[in-house]
Amino acid sequence: xxxxxxxxxxxxxxxxxxxxxxxxTDAFLESNWLNEAITETYIPLLxxxxxxxxxxxQYRITVSLSPPLMAMLSDPLxxxxxxxxxxxxxxxxxxxxxxxxxxxxxxxxxxxxxxRLYHAREVFENRYNRNLLNGFKCLQDAGAVELIxxxxxxxxxxxxxxxxxxxxxxxAIGVSSFKKHFGPNPQGFWLxxxxxxxxxxxxxxxxxxxxxxxxxxxxxYASPRPKYGVYAPVxxxxxxxxxxxxxxxxxxxxxxxxxxxxxxxxxxxxxxxGYDLDYDYIKPYLHxxxxxxxxxxxxxxxxxTGDKEIYNRQAALHKAMIHAGNFMFNRERQIEFLAxxxxxxxxxxxxxxxxLFGHWWFEGPEWLDNLIRKSVYEQxxxxxxxxxxxxxxYPHNQISTPTMSSWGYKGYCEVWLNETNDWIYRHLHHASxxxxxxxxxxxxxxxxxxxALNQAARELLLAQSSDWAFIMKAGTMVEYAVKRTQNxxxxxxxxxxxxTQNRIDPEYLAHLEWKDSIFPEIDYSLYASNLLx
Amino acid sequence: xxxxxGKAGRAQQNRIEIEDNPSLxxxxxxxxxxxxxxxxxxxxxxxxxxxxxxxxxRTELMSTSPPDPPEYRLPQRYNETILTLMARDPYWxxxxxxxxxxxxxxxxxDHGQEAWRMGVKLLRVxxxxxxxxxxxxxxxxxxxxxxxxxxxxxxxAPDRTYCAEIVIITPSGRELVLxxxxxxxxPRDGVSDVIDEEWMTLAxxxxxxxxxxxxxPSSPEFQMRFESRLARRRLLMGSEALAxxxxxxxxxxxxxxxxxxx
Numbered sequence: 001x002x003x004x005x006x007x008x009x010x011x012x013x014x015x016x017x018x019x020x021x022x023x024x025t026d027a028f029l030e031s032n033w034l035n036e037a038i039t040e041t042y043i044p045l046l047x048x049x050x051x052x053x054x055x056x057x058q059y060r061i062t063v064s065l066s067p068p069l070m071a072m073l074s075d076p077l078x079x080x081x082x083x084x085x086x087x088x089x090x091x092x093x094x095x096x097x098x099x100x101x102x103x104x105x106x107x108x109x110x111x112x113x114x115x116r117l118y119h120a121r122e123v124f125e126n127r128y129n130r131n132l133l134n135g136f137k138c139l140q141d142a143g144a145v146e147l148i149x150x151x152x153x154x155x156x157x158x159x160x161x162x163x164x165x166x167x168x169x170x171x172a173i174g175v176s177s178f179k180k181h182f183g184p185n186p187q188g189f190w191l192x193x194x195x196x197x198x199x200x201x202x203x204x205x206x207x208x209x210x211x212x213x214x215x216x217x218x219x220x221y222a223s224p225r226p227k228y229g230v231y232a233p234v235x236x237x238x239x240x241x242x243x244x245x246x247x248x249x250x251x252x253x254x255x256x257x258x259x260x261x262x263x264x265x266x267x268x269x270x271x272x273x274g275y276d277l278d279y280d281y282i283k284p285y286l287h288x289x290x291x292x293x294x295x296x297x298x299x300x301x302x303x304x305t306g307d308k309e310i311y312n313r314q315a316a317l318h319k320a321m322i323h324a325g326n327f328m329f330n331r332e333r334q335i336e337f338l339a340x341x342x343x344x345x346x347x348x349x350x351x352x353x354x355x356l357f358g359h360w361w362f363e364g365p366e367w368l369d370n371l372i373r374k375s376v377y378e379q380x381x382x383x384x385x386x387x388x389x390x391x392x393x394y395p396h397n398q399i400s401t402p403t404m405s406s407w408g409y410k411g412y413c414e415v416w417l418n419e420t421n422d423w424i425y426r427h428l429h430h431a432s433x434x435x436x437x438x439x440x441x442x443x444x445x446x447x448x449x450x451x452a453l454n455q456a457a458r459e460l461l462l463a464q465s466s467d468w469a470f471i472m473k474a475g476t477m478v479e480y481a482v483k484r485t486q487n488x489x490x491x492x493x494x495x496x497x498x499x500t501q502n503r504i505d506p507e508y509l510a511h512l513e514w515k516d517s518i519f520p521e522i523d524y525s526l527y528a529s530n531l532l533x
Numbered sequence: 534x535x536x537x538x539g540k541a542g543r544a545q546q547n548r549i550e551i552e553d554n555p556s557l558x559x560x561x562x563x564x565x566x567x568x569x570x571x572x573x574x575x576x577x578x579x580x581x582x583x584x585x586x587x588x589x590x591r592t593e594l595m596s597t598s599p600p601d602p603p604e605y606r607l608p609q610r611y612n613e614t615i616l617t618l619m620a621r622d623p624y625w626x627x628x629x630x631x632x633x634x635x636x637x638x639x640x641x642x643d644h645g646q647e648a649w650r651m652g653v654k655l656l657r658v659x660x661x662x663x664x665x666x667x668x669x670x671x672x673x674x675x676x677x678x679x680x681x682x683x684x685x686x687x688x689x690a691p692d693r694t695y696c697a698e699i700v701i702i703t704p705s706g707r708e709l710v711l712x713x714x715x716x717x718x719x720p721r722d723g724v725s726d727v728i729d730e731e732w733m734t735l736a737x738x739x740x741x742x743x744x745x746x747x748x749x750p751s752s753p754e755f756q757m758r759f760e761s762r763l764a765r766r767r768l769l770m771g772s773e774a775l776a777x778x779x780x781x782x783x784x785x786x787x788x789x790x791x792x793x794x795x
Contacts, residue, residue, distance in 0.1 A: 158620075159619055161617055161619065161715070162715045162717075198718075220724065220742070221720070221721040221722070221723060221724060221725060222725065223721065223725035223727045224725060224727040224728055224729035224732065225724055225725045225726070225727060225728050225729070226732075227729075227732040227733065228741070229741040229742060229744070231741070248744070334744075337744075338741070338744075341740060341741060342741075398729060398731075398732040399729075400729070400732075403692075403720040403721040404620065404718070404719075404720035405720060410622060411622070412620075412621060412622035412623070412720055413619070413620070413621045413622060414621055414622055414625075417619060417621045417627055422627060422629070422683060425617070425619065425627075425629065426610065426611070426617075426629050426631075426683075427607055429617060430611050430613075483604065486604065486605050486606065486607055487604065487605050489605070489607055490602075490605020490606070490607065491601065491605065493605075494605075505600065507600075508600050508601060511601050512601065515601070
């Protein structure tokens with residue numbers, strides 16, 4: 001019989017993309033983010049998880065899916081656009097197989113990409129019926145993956161200006177989106193960007209959420225002082241458990257200097273045939289004919305040099321296995337050490353952005369596959385669990401209030417509040433207060449008024465997406481983020497005026513319902529403050 | 534509903550009425566701001582603008598006319614009196630504000646025509662931790678001039694609760710409070726001193742703490758590295774404060790109670 005583990009490892013993947021759906025045009029380059037993530041991240045991760053199940057590996061992992069991502073993955077228009085996208089890419093991949101036929105090093109890679117694309121199209125169409133949520137649901141039903149939700153449009157909750165209804169709506173719709181797609185009430189909630197503030201837990205608790213996460217210092221700086229640091233959760237007074245991120249395991253994967261993804265054998269993200277090949281040849285496969293990523297990349301990181309060598313798939317996969325072994329070894333030592341100074345089994349919580357795996361770090365899914373297999377079969381020090389598994393094992397935890405925090409640069413709100421993006425909050429808060437006013441002025445509305453109120457709520461929610469502020473700070477695609485913020489706030493303002501002046505324009509409303517169609521079941525009365533206890 | 538729509542309609546036609554009626558609902562704010570300062574108003578492209586005209590032509594050809602312009606423009610600020618604080622991190626609080634046309638006019642009506650233009654505008658920040666505005670621990674005044682509508686405030690300590698006011702000192706020396714903010718609490722930037730008896734810290738807490746801080750279990754240097762990282766962060770923030778033109782009036786002193794509601 002296996003001896004009891006000394007502790008636990010909880011791997012958490014947070015999958016999110018901003019809601020980008022322009023029914024009138026596919027001219028926006030940003031629309032490709034979803035297509036790329038489907039091919040490079042979501043399908044490879046589903047492949048890994050299903051492969052583990054097929055091999056009878058008993059594993060547990062937590063996956064958070066943001067409501068905008070759920071909405072996009074289940075959207076027939078975007079599904080069809082994915083098919084169109086991958087068909088074009090397959091055409092290019094076939095051409096590449098021919099073009100590289102005499103190149104001993106590159107040809108196997110061209111074949112690899114072609115096969116991967118055919119595989120992606122095949123499972124997308126036939127295994128998941130175009131809706132990848134079906135794949136995640138099966139894994140949940142099989143007991144391997146614990147799915148959790150996030151805020152409605154990934155709004156950064158600490159900066160909602162203290163307008164509780166805005167936070168409440170983000171949480172409520174996050175929970176209802178999850179139930180719509182997966183059935184049961186979610187037990188866990190991923191706070192967008194790990195953005196926690198004292199009090200947000202009470203709102204989570206009202207919606208049946210049992211646990212959430214913060215960055216390391218969120219829990220470490222909790223008050224009273226947490227006895228176990230981040231190696232056990234704390235309970236907020238509301239009863240919601242908060243797990244803090246382990247910095248060691250995070251650094252091994254994330255760190256620009258020491259992290260695995262920068263290894264010289266791994267595939268280079270930046271060198272792409274979209275930039276490298278003859279323009280006339282590649283042009284039909286570029287978005288709007290502008291040079292950019294196609295996803296077909298033949299080089300490896302090589303080193304801190306512009307002179308990149310050809311990727312060697314076998315060497316890279318071997319390295320992924322070595323890195324998985326290294327990660328496991330480090331967790332074993334870490335957990336042994338922690339177990340020696342704690343009076344209970346420690347839990348190490350390792351959360352990552354899902355899109356790191358496959359999209360940025362091409363070998364990330366294989367690394368994860370290796371890590372899970374090795375963790376299950378090659379060591380006895382720790383066991384893979386989900387936060388809920390841990391809470392069943394240790395229902396008694398310290399009561400303490402984590403501090404406001406995020407996992408952004410410097411650990412608080414600066415990424416989403418600085419000179420590049422601070423101008424948005426005046427508008428977001430103004431619209432939020434107006435939304436509350438609408439919900440209170442027009443309770444129990446029906447007909448076109450109800451539709452207008454619901455659409456106003458959609459526009460507000462879309463404006464609140466943390467991605468816009470993040471993009472403004474990051475400095476690429478800024479124009480798109482600014483425009484999205486302006487347009488959603490502007491549409492909200494127009495709807496507010498039409499509603500309060502009793503002149504709702506049915507065509508305008510129908511146009512917005514068609515254009516910004518997220519959350520078809522939304523109920524604007526969520527914003528009425530008298531709902532709050 | 535008809536009532537509010539009617540009110541908004543009148544508001545559009547008659548600006549005197551707006552000035553005289555401070556109880557106007559926010560519903561009319563945007564029209565209101567259009568009347569007073571078109572450059573700042575919340576307006577989509579007006580019908581005369583070439584952009585929208587072009588758009589309309591195009592959509593009319595399509596025989597539908599969704600009046601959703603390709604781009605919306607947002608106002609610099611709204612015609613409302615408001616002051617909002619947001620905690621950015623343990624040492625910085627962001628404030629944005631606006632003073633409604635009505636309140637500006639009222640100051641001139643009550644305190645002389647030059648009262649608004651010549652008055653000294655201050656952002657007054659109170660430390661109200663565990664207390665309230667009537668019993669603040671300390672306060673700081675920041676001169677905000679006439680143009681600013683937002684400010685990054687370098688606050689002295691983490692884990693405190695702050696509240697602020699927009700204050701104008703009229704040429705005759707009266708202090709008027711124009712707007713009052715929500716309270717905000719800055720986050721902690723270190724381990725709490727509060728220890729729970731039931732969950733007494735273990736003997737190895739220091740090791741646990743430094744490991745949690747990301748320095749692994751065995752490095753003898755964690756503490757030094759961690760402290761210098763904090764020091765660097767503070768230094769950075771200090772220089773940022775200078776760059777932000779931190780108000781020379783900004784001093785933390787005892788509470789002064791000469792306050793008049795404007």
